[in-house]
Amino acid sequence: MDIKEYMQGLGLQARKAGREISRAESGKKNQALLKIAEIIESSQELLINENQKDLAAGKQNGLDAALLDRLALTPASIQAMVEGLKQVAALPDPVGEISELSYRPSGIQVGQMRVPLGVIGIIYESRPNVTVDAAALCLKSGNACILRGGSEAMHSNQAIAACIAKGLEAAGLPAQAVQVVATADRAAVGELITMKNYVDVIVPRGGKSLTERISQDATIPVIKHLDGICHVYIDDKADIAKAVKIADNAKTHRYGVCNAMETLLVAEAIAAKVLPLLAEIYLEKEVELRGCLKTCSMIPKCSRATEEDWNTEYLAPILSIKIVHDMDEAMEHINKYSSSHTEAIVTEDYTRARRFLREIDSSSVMVNASTRFADGFEYGLGAEIGISTDKLHARGPVGLKGLTSLKYIVLGDGHIRQ
Numbered sequence: 001m002d003i004k005e006y007m008q009g010l011g012l013q014a015r016k017a018g019r020e021i022s023r024a025e026s027g028k029k030n031q032a033l034l035k036i037a038e039i040i041e042s043s044q045e046l047l048i049n050e051n052q053k054d055l056a057a058g059k060q061n062g063l064d065a066a067l068l069d070r071l072a073l074t075p076a077s078i079q080a081m082v083e084g085l086k087q088v089a090a091l092p093d094p095v096g097e098i099s100e101l102s103y104r105p106s107g108i109q110v111g112q113m114r115v116p117l118g119v120i121g122i123i124y125e126s127r128p129n130v131t132v133d134a135a136a137l138c139l140k141s142g143n144a145c146i147l148r149g150g151s152e153a154m155h156s157n158q159a160i161a162a163c164i165a166k167g168l169e170a171a172g173l174p175a176q177a178v179q180v181v182a183t184a185d186r187a188a189v190g191e192l193i194t195m196k197n198y199v200d201v202i203v204p205r206g207g208k209s210l211t212e213r214i215s216q217d218a219t220i221p222v223i224k225h226l227d228g229i230c231h232v233y234i235d236d237k238a239d240i241a242k243a244v245k246i247a248d249n250a251k252t253h254r255y256g257v258c259n260a261m262e263t264l265l266v267a268e269a270i271a272a273k274v275l276p277l278l279a280e281i282y283l284e285k286e287v288e289l290r291g292c293l294k295t296c297s298m299i300p301k302c303s304r305a306t307e308e309d310w311n312t313e314y315l316a317p318i319l320s321i322k323i324v325h326d327m328d329e330a331m332e333h334i335n336k337y338s339s340s341h342t343e344a345i346v347t348e349d350y351t352r353a354r355r356f357l358r359e360i361d362s363s364s365v366m367v368n369a370s371t372r373f374a375d376g377f378e379y380g381l382g383a384e385i386g387i388s389t390d391k392l393h394a395r396g397p398v399g400l401k402g403l404t405s406l407k408y409i410v411l412g413d414g415h416i417r418q
Contacts, residue, residue, distance in 0.1 A: 007195065011195045110411075202222045223388045260371065338361075
């Protein structure tokens, strides 16, 4: 296979299909989503059989248990795909939405209309469910997409792609609106991220190494985040019961996720009251604690944190803890080490909460809530394509609106400029 020729062909078809999808009515897009859900549900046995081929190859190639778990399709995960498609179908369609329409002194009306981005390239690893999630969000937001899943999920992704194509065709929409790359050759990724004539934006979904490579090599805009070094600051005006509950949940609810807390900052005036309570919880849950000198003096089983710890996204039961003099020192630490993902303050002081919201420069900033809420579903977006820590275009969880852009529209009635 000539990879360049193959990928250019996918791009050409996606661009053509994208024009048709961009003008499709909401009803037709919803019909396609529901039809895809129906076909996936009725193809459960086929999908699991194809997935077994990937799992067998993964075991043979030495994939670890965590990767095999992410790769596996079960009746429950297939049903979750079906429900996800139905949920996206039920969401409001952002395409064509007009906002801020107002009269100008000249008599014209000026406003903004929400429009699709065009063709979206999505590169991801392991999880076959991402194929369905990405296709659903792109379709509902009027975009065509080219999906490149991991080689370890090739059979699963191709089986899912066939279900999506059938659903699109049944609704009278072009099957080429969602294309899944059918080669494991890594050169396909290099082509996809440089096809400026056909692809409008790239979304990497995977580990830091994948995202770094895409960000460095792409000649197309990239929506991404690299790290999730999330902080919780417990202020000296915090409610201790709230602080313990939030700091526990932010770290231990799930470890391997980008919105888990990696560094806990505690005001010096409250540290002796709150840290022993938290240390008992963390140690009972076998969380390894690494702290500053003051923290270690309060928690005997805490080892000294290094400079590297403040810069690390553990994605594991490990937590860095630092005692700070006040909120100013906490914010200074956050703005130095944060990956601009999610930060939270626990305080009953309204003025400090307002300052924290204003001065912390991350894509999500929270007051008296766990960082685990930084998620498209929890934000009411229905679903998300990923999280962006960039400042241009989309920021934070990227849902349907994040896959669209705005253009100005002008309404007149024979108006001419004087």
